[in-house]
Amino acid sequence: MSALSVDAALAGIGTGRFQRRLLLTFGLVWAADAMQVLAIGFTAPSIAASFGLTVPQALQTGTLFFLGMLVGAFAFGRLADRIGRRNVLLVTILLDAVFGIASAFAPDFGWLLALRFLTGLGVGGTLPVDYAMMAEFLPADRRGRWLVMLEGFWALGTVFVALAALGVQTAGVEEPWRAIFLLTGLPALLGLAIRFWIPESPLYLLKRGRTAEAQAVIATVARVNGHAGPVPELLAVETRRVSLAGLFREPGLARRTALILATWFLVSMSYYGIFVWLPVRLAGQGLGFLRGHLFLVLVALAQLPGYALAAYGVERWGRRPTLIGFLLLSAAGCLAYGLGTAPALVVAATLGMSFALLGTWGALYAFTPELYPTELRATGMGTAGAVARLGGLLAPSLLAPAMAASFGLTLGLFAALLAGAALAVTMIREETRNQPLA
Numbered sequence: 396m397s398a399l400s401v402d403a404a405l406a407g408i409g410t411g412r413f414q415r416r417l418l419l420t421f422g423l424v425w426a427a428d429a430m431q432v433l434a435i436g437f438t439a440p441s442i443a444a445s446f447g448l449t450v451p452q453a454l455q456t457g458t459l460f461f462l463g464m465l466v467g468a469f470a471f472g473r474l475a476d477r478i479g480r481r482n483v484l485l486v487t488i489l490l491d492a493v494f495g496i497a498s499a500f501a502p503d504f505g506w507l508l509a510l511r512f513l514t515g516l517g518v519g520g521t522l523p524v525d526y527a528m529m530a531e532f533l534p535a536d537r538r539g540r541w542l543v544m545l546e547g548f549w550a551l552g553t554v555f556v557a558l559a560a561l562g563v564q565t566a567g568v569e570e571p572w573r574a575i576f577l578l579t580g581l582p583a584l585l586g587l588a589i590r591f592w593i594p595e596s597p598l599y600l601l602k603r604g605r606t607a608e609a610q611a612v613i614a615t616v617a618r619v620n621g622h623a624g625p626v627p628e629l630l631a632v633e634t635r636r637v638s639l640a641g642l643f644r645e646p647g648l649a650r651r652t653a654l655i656l657a658t659w660f661l662v663s664m665s666y667y668g669i670f671v672w673l674p675v676r677l678a679g680q681g682l683g684f685l686r687g688h689l690f691l692v693l694v695a696l697a698q699l700p701g702y703a704l705a706a707y708g709v710e711r712w713g714r715r716p717t718l719i720g721f722l723l724l725s726a727a728g729c730l731a732y733g734l735g736t737a738p739a740l741v742v743a744a745t746l747g748m749s750f751a752l753l754g755t756w757g758a759l760y761a762f763t764p765e766l767y768p769t770e771l772r773a774t775g776m777g778t779a780g781a782v783a784r785l786g787g788l789l790a791p792s793l794l795a796p797a798m799a800a801s802f803g804l805t806l807g808l809f810a811a812l813l814a815g816a817a818l819a820v821t822m823i824r825e826e827t828r829n830q831p832l833a
Contacts, residue, residue: 411620429552463515471520472777490517495580663786
């Protein structure tokens with residue numbers, strides 16, 4: 396048998412039990428991370444009550460959490476390309492679990508801020524590394540849909556945290572934020588326990604000259620999937636290390652890096668504006684149900700068909716057309732809020748935006764790791780994640796003038812940001828559908 400690339404070997408083995416286990420393992424942590432992120436809104440009022448603060452002051456826990464995510468995404472993404480995916484997988488989920496649970500026992504607000512920052516470090520680090528590693532265990536012809544399926548676990552985490560917050564509120568717990576942080580931290584602890592079975596990425600091992608270890612991982616994948624034929628022999632590849640500057644200096648990477656980072660930034664600003672600022676604004680106009688627990692469950696359920704269409708589209712039409720289509724649909728959806736404030740119209744617009752924007756995220760998460768070579772894949776994903784967190788942190792201050800001036804102007808601005816992201820994607824020359832990872 397002639398030696399094969401990792402992509403060709405995985406294509407011959409096919410997807411099966413190994414990839415399903417990987418999806419469920421990463422998916423559990425992805426859902427747990429969604430719970431940690433969304434817990435910010437559910438915990439702020441009770442944190443304020445516990446420590447004698449205003450709600451805006453209590454929301455500093457969210458600011459520190461997002462700052463931690465920014466640092467964690469960038470630092471751990473880069474570290475995963477230097478010391479290996481598996482090592483970073485375990486470190487980040489350990490931070491997520493330990494400090495997430497410890498947040499529930501914070502003795503004062505200062506400790507709580509520090510613990511939420513450290514939790515954010517772990518959460519920020521898990522996201523880019525999970526996606527880089529998941530991509531490296533999938534054959535080219537199925538990679539896109541599996542990566543979108545992983546993103547779909549975000550909706551499950553959204554449902555769970557909303558129901559958990561509702562349950563804590565109904566039970567009349569004295570300090571609800573402690574119970575919510577405990578409940579959102581426990582899945583990460585379970586995620587840590589089940590991650591030990593995951594081997595190192597064979598692509599990473601090959602790029603480090605560890606061909607025998609990569610061959611052993613491929614043999615494991617074949618065995619777990621019940622592959623009946625001989626285990627493919629891997630083709631050794633050139634080993635090299637690339638600096639962080641390689642994102643902009645490696646041939647062909649500077650343009651796509653600038654454009655994909657612009658896309659992440661613009662989508663993130665729009666996402667947080669639409670799902671944080673708009674509900675607050677509309678709730679002040681008598682539509683308080685938009686911030687209710689059960690309505691959030693409905694919003695999360697509307698995300699699932701968006702993910703399903705994205706999973707179909709990235710394989711049927713390609714990554715770029717699918718992402719551009721969802722971005723333009725999201726831009727058009729923003730304008731639907733301008734049709735009126737009747738509850739039926741607002742509900743329809745919110746569910747439509749949930750469908751479109753989360754389909755956008757699904758396609759974006761599938762496309763981004765494929766744009767980078769193995770030596771920079773986690774770095775590229777981590778940098779994109781950091782830029783997204785930066786967009787979330789800056790959105791309130793950068794968008795505040797428009798928000799204060801006019802509701803219609805704000806909607807137009809959100810639509811323009813999303814249209815700008817679509818334009819950036821059209822300028823990326825590469826289409827990665829059915830292409831082997833570099």
